[in-house]
Amino acid sequence: MTSKRIVLHFPHRLxxxxxxxxxxxxxxxxxxxxxxxxxxxxxGLMVLELTGKKENFDKGIEYLNSCGVxxxxxxxxVIRNExxxxxxxxxxxxxxxxxxxxxxxxxxxIFHDKKCIACELCVRICPxxxxxxxx
Amino acid sequence: MKTIKEINEKIRKGEAVVVTAEEVADLVxxxxxxxxxxxxxxxxxxTFGPMCSSGAYFNIxxxxxxxxxxxxxxxxxDVPAYTGxxxxxxxxxxxxxxxxxxxxxxxxxxxxxxxxxxxHELLEGKNVSLEATAYGTxxxxxxxxxxxxxxxxxxxxxxxxxxxxxxxxNVAVNLSDKMVYTYMGVLKPNLGNANYCxxxxxxxxxxxxxxxxxxxxxxxxxxxGIGFVAWHGTQHNPGVPRSDNGIPKVPAGTLAVIGDLKQMxxxxxxxxxxxxxxxxxxxxxxxxxxxxDEDVVKYAAARDEEIFTQVIDYSNNYPNCIPGSxxxxxxxxxxxxKIVVQNKEIPTGxxxxxxxxxEIAETLKSWIKKGDFxxxxxxxxxxxxxxxxxxxxxxxxxxxx
Numbered sequence: 001m002t003s004k005r006i007v008l009h010f011p012h013r014l015x016x017x018x019x020x021x022x023x024x025x026x027x028x029x030x031x032x033x034x035x036x037x038x039x040x041x042x043x044g045l046m047v048l049e050l051t052g053k054k055e056n057f058d059k060g061i062e063y064l065n066s067c068g069v070x071x072x073x074x075x076x077x078v079i080r081n082e083x084x085x086x087x088x089x090x091x092x093x094x095x096x097x098x099x100x101x102x103x104x105x106x107x108x109x110i111f112h113d114k115k116c117i118a119c120e121l122c123v124r125i126c127p128x129x130x131x132x133x134x135x
Numbered sequence: 136m137k138t139i140k141e142i143n144e145k146i147r148k149g150e151a152v153v154v155t156a157e158e159v160a161d162l163v164x165x166x167x168x169x170x171x172x173x174x175x176x177x178x179x180x181x182t183f184g185p186m187c188s189s190g191a192y193f194n195i196x197x198x199x200x201x202x203x204x205x206x207x208x209x210x211x212x213d214v215p216a217y218t219g220x221x222x223x224x225x226x227x228x229x230x231x232x233x234x235x236x237x238x239x240x241x242x243x244x245x246x247x248x249x250x251x252x253x254x255h256e257l258l259e260g261k262n263v264s265l266e267a268t269a270y271g272t273x274x275x276x277x278x279x280x281x282x283x284x285x286x287x288x289x290x291x292x293x294x295x296x297x298x299x300x301x302x303x304x305n306v307a308v309n310l311s312d313k314m315v316y317t318y319m320g321v322l323k324p325n326l327g328n329a330n331y332c333x334x335x336x337x338x339x340x341x342x343x344x345x346x347x348x349x350x351x352x353x354x355x356x357x358x359x360g361i362g363f364v365a366w367h368g369t370q371h372n373p374g375v376p377r378s379d380n381g382i383p384k385v386p387a388g389t390l391a392v393i394g395d396l397k398q399m400x401x402x403x404x405x406x407x408x409x410x411x412x413x414x415x416x417x418x419x420x421x422x423x424x425x426x427x428d429e430d431v432v433k434y435a436a437a438r439d440e441e442i443f444t445q446v447i448d449y450s451n452n453y454p455n456c457i458p459g460s461x462x463x464x465x466x467x468x469x470x471x472x473k474i475v476v477q478n479k480e481i482p483t484g485x486x487x488x489x490x491x492x493x494e495i496a497e498t499l500k501s502w503i504k505k506g507d508f509x510x511x512x513x514x515x516x517x518x519x520x521x522x523x524x525x526x527x528x529x530x531x532x533x534x535x536x
Contacts, residue, residue, distance in 0.1 A: 086183065086405060086417060086488045090320045092472070093328035093482035102472060107489040124245070125321045127185060127407040127417070127486070 002058075003051040005034070005074035005117070010044030014067060020048070027060040028052055034117045047074060047118050077118050077134055080111045084130035091122040091131070136428045142176045143509045151176040153503045155496040156342045156424075156435055163436040171436075172429040177503055177510065180339040180435075181356070181421040181495030184332050184487030185407050187318065188298035188369060189416050190228040191254055191396050194290040195265065197223055202277035207269035211253050211284070218267075222275055226295075227253060229406075229416035243316040243411025251416030252406030254294075257286040258358075259401045292396040294358055294404070298368035300420050302340030302388035303444050306331045306464060306483075308476060311450035316411020320486055322449055329446065329474055329481045334492035335439045335466030339422035340388050342435045344381040345520065346373070348424050350513025355392065356421030356499045359403035361508070362394025364422075367517045372526035381434060384443050384463065388517065392420065403495075417488075421495040423503060425510050439466035446476050456528065 010019070015038060023029045029052035036046045050057065064071055087108045091100045099115035100122060102108075123131045145151040152175050154162060159178045162171045193216075204218040209225050213233040216225040231250035238244050257263055262283040271278040286292055307319035307330045315322045320330045335341065343349045353364040368389025375387045403419035424435050445460035447453055462476045469483050502508035518524035 087490045088184070088417075088488040089485040090330060091484065093330075093484040094321060094323070102470075107470075107493065124410050127320075127409060128405055129247075129408060 001051065002054045003049065004057075005047070005049045005114075007072040007074055007077055007118070008044075008046045008048060008064065009070040009072070010046070011068055011070075012042045014069065015042055015044045017067070019064070019067060019069065020046070022063065023050070023060050027056045027063065029056055029060050035119070047077075074116065074118055078113070078116050078120065078123070079132050079134055081130045081132055084128045085109065086128055086130075088127065091126055094121050094125055096121065136172060137176070137426060139425050139427070139510050139512050142425050145176055146503055146509050147506055149504070149506045151503060153177045153179060153500045155493070155500055156180045156337050157493065157496070159432065160336065160436045160438050163432060168429050168432055168436075172426055172432045175426050175432065178342065178424040178426060178432075178435040179421055179496040179499040179503070180334075180337055180342045180424065181419070181492040181499065182300060182334040182338045182487060183403070183419045183491035183495060184334070184417060185318070185409070185415045186296060186299045186418040187230050187415045189294070189296035189418055190226055190250060191292060191294045192224060192226045193292050195223045195225065195284060196288070196290055198277055198280055198282075200277045201275045202267065202269050202280050203272055203275035204267055204269060207267060209265065209267040211263050211265055212248070212256070213264075213266075214248070214250050214253050229254065230414055232414050239411060244413075245410060246408045246412065246414045248408075249406065249414025251404075251414055254396070254404055254416060255401050255406040257292070258396070258399060258404060260286065286397060293393060294362065294396045294399060295365070295391075295393045296418060297391045298370060298389045299392050299418055300339050300368070300390040300422075301333070301386055302338070302344065303383050303442070304332045304386050305447040305453075306444055306469065306474070307449040307453070308446055308461065308481065309450045310448045310461075313450070315450050316409075317449045317453075318409055318412050318415070319449060320484065321410060326476055326479050326481050329469075329476065329483045330486055331444070331466075331469050331483060332486040333444070333466065334487055334489055335442055335470070336437065337489070337492045337496055339420060340390070341382060341442055342437070343422070343424050343431070344377070344383065344434055344437075346388065346517040347431060347434070348427065348513070349390070349422055350517055351515040352511055352513050353422065354508070354511040355423070356419070356495055356502075357392055357394040357399065358396070358419055359400030360394055360398035362392050363511070364390050364513075364517075365393040366391040370526045371518065371524065373518055373520045373522060374525050377520065378441070378443060380437055380441055382437060382442055385445055390517075419491065419495050421499040423499060423508075423510055439470060442466045446474070
C-alpha cells in the first residue's frame with residue numbers, strides 16, 4: 001500500500017472535471033480531502049491524502065499527469081522560515097496534526113513537515129509570521 | 136560575604152565563575168548552598184517574550200529650514216510616533232499601528248505591521264520613511280517633511296521600555312464556546328489550549344524574587360546590547376501572595392529598562408503580530424545576579440517545579456476584571472506540554488521562547504567571563520513586598536468629568 005499527501009493544481013480548463021472521481025472508480029484509490037479551493041483566477045487547488053496499492057497509486061498519478069494536473073508533495077507547501085522562528089511554541093497546541101512539537105532537551109520547536117496537513121492555522125497565529133505558505 | 140566590587144575585580148582579571156540560572160540549580164543540588172555561594176560569582180538569567188510597554192525615542196536632527204514636530208504629526212513607515220516633545224524628538228511605541236490598518240474591523244485582524252516592526256527594521260539597517268506635518272512657527276517654518284531615516288544617522292536612538300520582564304505571568308485559557316483572540320495568543324473554546332508566557336526558572340525577576348540584587352542602575356543584556364534598569368516598571372506589584380521560597384504565585388514585579396538602540400541587534404528585538412489583538416515587540420533581556428551571599432544562591436537556584444502560577448479564564452474573567460484562579464500549576468507542569476484544569480487535560484503553549492532565554496543567559500555569561508561586562512551597583516532599590524507599593528485598579532468617577 002502507498003499513502004501520500006499531495007497537492008494538486010488544476011488548470012482552468014479542468015476545474016469542472018470530475019478528476020478525483022476517476023481516481024476512485026478506475027484506480028481503486030482512497031482519498032481524504034484535506035483542503036480544496038478555487039482561486040479567482042479559477043485555478044483549482046486540492047490537498048489530498050491518496051492511498052491505494054502501489055501499482056494503482058502510480059497509475060493514478062500517471063493519469064493526473066496526463067490530464068495536465070500539476071502535482072506537488074505536501075511537505076513543500078507550508079514551510080518554516082528559520083530566520084523568523086523564535087521557537088516560542090505558541091503554535092504547538094494549535095496544530096491539529098501534531099506537526100509542531102517541543103524538543104524536551106533543547107526546548108526548540110520541531111516542525112514535522114510530513115505530518116502537516118496544510119490547514120494553515122499556525123500561519124495566522126505565529127507571532128513573527130514564520131510559517132509561510134508556498135502553494 | 137562578597138561585594139559587587141570584589142566580583143568585578145575577578146571579572147576584570149577573567150577569573151569570575153559565572154553560571155546560568157539553570158546551571159546553578161544543578162550545582163546547588165550537587166554541592167550544597169554554602170559551597171556554591173563561595174565558588175560562584177554571578178548567575179545569569181534570560182527572557183525572550185512579547186513585551187508591549189516597549190518603545191524607542193529618537194532625535195532625528197534638524198531639517199533645513201527647521202520643522203517643529205511637537206504638536207504635529209510624524210509617521211515612520213506609516214506608523215504614528217508620539218510628537219508631544221521638543222522640535223525633533225519623537226517616541227515610537229511598540230504597539231503603534233498605521234492609521235489605515237483595518238484593526239479588528241475584519242475580525243480577527245491580522246495586525247501585520249507596527250511600531251515593533253519599525254524598530255526591528257531600523258536595527259536591520261533598513262531605511263525607514265519619515266513623513267511629518269507641522270503647523271509652522273516663526274522659528275520653525277517648515278510644515279511638511281518627507282525623507283528616509285537610517286538608524287546610524289540619528290542623533291539619539293534609545294530603547295526605553297516602561298514595563299518589561301514581568302515577574303511571573305498568568306496561564307490563559309478559554310472557558311467559553313467561542314474562539315478568543317488575546318495578547319496571550321489564540322485560545323480555543325472549552326479549554327482547548329493553555330498559553331503561558333515566562334521563561335520560568337531562567338526568568339530574571341523569578342531568580343531574584345525579593346529584588347535583593349536587581350535595582351535602579353543594574354546593568355543588563357538588553358536587545359542584544361547593553362542596557363540598564365531605569366526604574367521599577369509600571370504595574371509593579373510586589374505585595375502579592377508568594378510561596379515559602381519568596382517567589383510570587385501571580386504576576387508581581389516589573390522593570391523599566393533603557394539602553395542605546397544603536398548597539399542592539401535585530402535578532403533580539405522582534406516585531407510581533409498577535410492575530411485579533413495587535414502588534415507588539417519581543418524583547419530579549421538578561422540580568423546578571425551577583426552572588427553576594429547564600430540567600431542569593433538559594434533564590435537563584437529555584438527550579439520550575441518550585442515556581443507556580445495561576446490559570447485564568449480570558450473569555451470572561453480577565454476582560455471583566457473578575458478575580459479567580461481556575462488552577463495553580465508549576466512551570467515544570469506547563470513544560471510537559473499538558474496541564475489539567477477542571478478535570479480536562481489541556482495542551483500548553485509558551486509565548487516566551489525558552490531556548491532563546493537560554494541563549495541570552497549563555498551570551499551574558501560569556502560576556503562576563505571574557506571580562507567585557509562588569510556588574511553595576513544599584514543606586515536605588517526596587518519597592519519590595521514590605522513597601523506597601525501596589526498596583527491599583529482605575530478609580531472610575533464619572534461625576535468628576
